[in-house]
Amino acid sequence: MGVLLRLPFEQPNPLRVAPALRELVSAGSVHRVRTAVGDEAWLVTGYAEVRELLDDRRLGRSHPDPGSAARTGESALFGGPMGEFDTEMVDHARMRSLLQPHFTPGRVRALAPRVEAMTTRLLDDLAEQGSPADLHAAVALPLPVLVICELLGVPYEDRDQFRAWTQAAADVADRGRSERGLGELFGYGLRLVARKRRDPGDDVISRLCATDGVGDEEAAGLSMALLFAGHETTVVQIGMGAALLLDDADQWKAILADPGLIASAVEEIMRAPQRGGGGIPRYAREDFEVDGVVIRAGDLVLLDNGAANHDAAVFPDPDRVDVTRRAAGHLSFGHGARYCVGAALARVELAAVFGQLVPRFPDMRLAVPVEELEIRRDVLTGGLVELPVRW
Template sequence: MAVTIQRTHTPVGDEAWQVTGHAAVRGLLDDDRLGRSHRTPETAARTGESALFGGPLGDFDTEFADHARMRALLQPHFSPRRMRALAPRVEELTTRLLDDLAEQGPPADLHAALAVPLPVLVICELLGVPYDDRDQFRAWTDDIGNTRDGARSQRALGELFAYGQELVARKRDEPGDDVLSRLCATGGMTDPEIAGLGMALLFAGHETTVVRIGMGALLLLSNPEQWQALVHDPGLVPNTVEEILRTATKSGGTGLPRYARTELEYDGAAIHTGDLVLLNLSSANHDPEVFPEPERVDVTRPAGPHLTFGHGARYCLGAPLARIELGAVFTQLPRRFPGLRLAVDPAEVRLREDTLTGGLVELPVRW
């Protein structure tokens, strides 16, 4: 039987446990013996220099209660009904961006033309963030996710939070039909809490989907037979979306960080209180016991239980929105540009190595 947990070192040299394999990762994702907080955060092992994601988050004593409270406040804003109501607008925005791409003509950068602007447009409308501010908050979110420069990440986090507080103050004076305005009206949260939560949603709600759209397109165009299968059979879109979600998890990353809240033993490993445990989603999503020939991109593969959105109590609230956006892109893109192809060799496509989420620098295409 393969070893599912072993000692490793993070990119900054700290010791950690690396967990691999679908069953192990799935089980520990929903194990309340692990959490995101740490009793003494200043001494905790770190995965990188990112101020928001490189180390512990939250209050050790109240973490689970805080998480349940925030999730309960957010759940109504990401309900199936609200997401279904948003779907036509996502389709409309996708069409507009593809119209612009067609007008521009080849060659083009699909990353800049579609993968970046669509999730940004959607999350701005959902939260009530001015789209005109996109360059500024994109720069902040890029810096916050920087895994190598702690000072840069900390500075950007402070600036994004200050921006969020200004937005909340504006929503108090001039509410709109958006999540930030509704959170202000709901009560039960302070303005700093709304600002912090809103800016976390801004980051999570666009950055990961930017990556999935870009990497998904790269995977399909690097496997032309898969692209053509999608071109000829639009019924494959749902499977394609799940295959992209499964395969486009960042490979080579450290994994989702968790900290042991107590002494525990797992698969023969004695994990001590406070130890850093890294849950490797990429490994889980490429487990051959769950996904036959896992390295092969296959748009006909039946949707399997990938763990891209997590599992259990921390399952991503934004999962339905991400699926709507990916579905819109990979329905319209093959229909509008059936002859789409990479303009460079796949090996020449540059990937981002300095950010938490990874993704592409650009995606040159022709048609």
Template sequence: MSAAAQLPFEQPDLLAVAPRLRALQAQGPIHRVRTAVGDEAWLVTGHEQVRRLLTDDRLGRSHRDPESAARAGESALSGGPQGDFDTEHTDHARLRALLQPHFSARHMRALRPRIDALTTQLLDDLSAGPQPADLHAALALPLPILVICDLLGVPYEDRDQFRAWSEAAANTRDRARSEQGLGELFGYGLRLVAGKRTSPGDDVISRLCATDGVSDEETAMLSMALLFAGHETTAAQIGMSALLLLTNSGQWNALRDNPELVPNAIEELLRAPGKSSGGIPRYARTDLEVDGVTVQAGELVLLSNGAANQDPAVFAEPGRLDLTRTASAHLTFGHGARYCIGAPLARMELQSVFTHLIPRFPALRLAVPVEDLTIRRDLLNGGLTALPVTW
């Protein structure tokens, strides 16, 4: 076997798969790599293999000896093992059962008018402001924050503070900073829970407080996990999706002329962008074989859903954006028992953005060369630092 490839891979083009990853993918579906912190791991890049392993109980987030486990990065959120090795599966099933009702189809349908109203207001503000404008700061970031604050019952006026803690917690290069940010976020969650105990509202945190068998600590932990995931990932996705459309005028015009394409287009936009050199971290709970390669118990396995979404065996010409493509097989939200519980909410936000943005700003265009744009490479979810536009 060739020498282990070093993560993260260089990605000179923000909108294209890293050349090293593309080369590895052409060689097979599983590869030996070194993580950003120098630990050895397996990187799985094939769609069929990633999809199957996402539901394989022989992989998990916990490790029998967490202190000796390989790490994917320095983030306290996903850099290393999480959970209790002996009870991981039952613990995960319980937590999912606690959260699922709050993301039911009924709850999500009830949110749609509010999401549309928030999107419209943000676009009103954008239209009334100066040009060029930063679409990231004006729309991609505030919309998910507003929505998740509404859903959870978190004061929107606290956004600057919890955003700073979230960014610190998501830092992949500085473990002390990440741990401090996570601790601050948890402390904030505990203060919110205490407030809901005395003055409950019609929100997720209040409903979790009223659930038998759920402690204040667990409610704070779950709530802050939702707060983090509910705005960080969606903000990054909105920004990258807008950039993809702004650099593909034919696809932008297709949505302008055929707005009924939006739901299908969202699936293709979810498939196409994003960092593709990392992966979802899992640890082998026992020895297992992946496409003829033996993975030993305790080893770190990175399931690259980004690479899987670019697998030509599943998506013809995967590097081409095609909003008419049937892209529902993408693995952006995972698969199986760990499928992202917030996926319906993220889809609604994305649909609202591109349903309203394009007819409102049909001549929207980048205000700087695409080569001048940068992404956050020190954060779990990446995302653009800014998206200057004019119209």
């Protein structure tokens, strides 16, 4: 087999597919690799295979012997197995049944005007601050935090505190820091739950607290999972989406000329970013075969939805950003039973940002060469460190 390639792959251009990943993809759909901590895993890169396995009950997040399981990194949050092996499927179904009512199309539509207003205020501040500016700090970071705080009923003034804890929990290199961050975040969740039980509001945490059979620990765990997932990934998508559009002036101009392209642009912004390999971790619950490769029970399988989103068999000329593309079949939100419950909300946020940013700043451009944009490698979600722009 030779020396196995190690994740994450080097990515000289943060907006382009890592060369090593491109080579792997050309050789097939399933590859043996080493994770960042040196453990062996299967990396699945083909669209058809990733899509099928995302909804395959032979894969899960738990492991029968967690202590011996291969790990993707040192994060206590997603670096290794999660949940109880014997009850994972039942537990997951319960979690979704508790969360989905808070993200119905009606609830998300009702929130859309507030998201638009928040976006307008942030862009007003950006215009007042003037050029040059860091679009990450000005818009990509604060908007998802504002939205998730309002949705959950989390005080926005606590943002620096809980953001520090979520970043620590997501640390892929320092297990101790990750565990401390996770503990602090859960403790914060318990305090919020206690407050909501005393003084409920019109928010998700209050409604979870009022649900029969949901105790303090479950309400706190679900709430903090939403707090993490509800802002971290959207922060990344806004920043990377803006960088992709700014790197191709024709795409920026296309949206400017036809605001009706926002819906397709949002899907393309979700599809187009490419990380240095990895994807969604799962563990095989039994032996099975994928594309002629035998996966053994207990093996770590990485479903690389980023690579799948660049499968030329599904998305012609996949490395080109095209806001007119019909990219709705992308796998950025997952697929099947574990499809992201917050997908509709993320789409509302992205549509608000790019629906306003492009016409408000028609001449915006990157203030540094694209190769100088720095991707975060120390946390699970990645994303840009900053996004310098001028107009």
